[in-house]
Amino acid sequence: MFFLGEIFVDIALQPTPAVIGHCGTCSACIDICPTQAIIAPHRLDARRCISYLTIEHAGPIPSELRPLMGNRIYGCDDCQLICPWNKFAQRSTLPDFDARAGLAGSQLVELFAWTEAEFLSRTEGSPIRRIGHERWLRNIAVALGNALRAAVDATTADVLMAALQTRADHPSALVREHMTWALEG
């Protein structure tokens, strides 16, 4: 599993050999990608990648991609999860990578109700915090809209719609637009 990052150091490191390909005829990551962001072997159109759209991208999420995002509100990684090489991946021993109580297993409706202060305190020390409360709400609004489209009964739909409507007066036009999209179904 990859977790991309850069560390700046002031010591001279010996270069390691370039990584060589081990994919063979596999195309599982290309096939599984919900938005067809991997446009060819070794080529990713980041503009379609859910990890980019939910984390790095600041503006509106393109409408045509929203239905494909399902309930992914921060990143995706389906391409890594499907990769056969990752059956050899070892669980990290660093506590930073552990699932957090209050985030893992939470309902979208609960997460959407967080105030900005709650968002900041509950994501303290997590990379999630850097997207800020506005993008957090934008992402969850999309997921709630997708849940609403898939709702199996009227009670569930009512709960989802009520949650979305709580943000009708949110000061951010970005949040309001995604909320409106979600309600329009």
Ligand code: SF4
């Ligand atoms: S993270 Fe998700 S959306 Fe991005 S390339 Fe991988 S499977 Fe596709």
Ligand code: SF4
């Ligand atoms: S799923 Fe893994 S092995 Fe298969 S093509 Fe993608 S990166 Fe290569």
